[in-house]
Amino acid sequence: MRQLINIDVPELDAALAFYTRAFGLHVGRRLGADVVELLGGNAPVYLLRKPEGSPAAGEETRRYARHWSPVHLDVAVDDLDAALASALAAGARQEGAIRAANWGRIVTIADPFGHGWCLLQFLGRGYDEIAGPAAGSPAGSPAGSAA
Template sequence: MIGSIDEVVIDCAQPAALAAFWAQVLGGEPVGRDDAWWYVVPPGWTQLSFQKVPEAKAVKNRVHLDVRVRDIEAATAQAEALGARRVGAVHQDRAGSFQVLLDPEGNEWCVVKPA
């Protein structure tokens, strides 16, 4: 083993706004180190940080977050009320169900309900 995860960092244009969004999705409080670096520590998980970068998001994420929920439709509606956008319909397979969403800056993530 080389090490352990210290934090997950998301590049973005507006760190404070994205930290506030994810704090509402996952819990915890948004904390600013400075204008270019904000973070939230969701209960029971590692620190999720937001780093300001000059370039805009251009392509699909290579890594995304799956957020476990009890009710896909209810969670999707709550996320949309916070500024998320739905992508397509709910997907179902042997592993369970999931809905792809975009956060306010267009980063893909999913609400998931395991089988």
């Protein structure tokens, strides 16, 4: 299986400027006048120009005001503060404070097209911290630490 990320946007040039600046992606190729392939992450991102008000799913029409969806995209970064600064400089809006968890740090942002994103910085064993001690590690001792 191979994942592709498709993002509907009302203006292709504005979206291209945002995603390349905010996330460091680069143009792979243009596919006609309404599609741009961006590369640089684990999966290609396709920006699809779809006008506001055009048919979406079911009887819905596309709208680009901030909206909530149970599906969102996370961007795992090495330096959350630097990634957040880049996203904000490119036009994202921060939606709350940076939060810390045992697996790392997270902040929620919205892009200029209404889509929600999470920027994540994994620490320690990342999401494996949720599962408990690493196999072979004494309880309460972080994996890989000198005890």
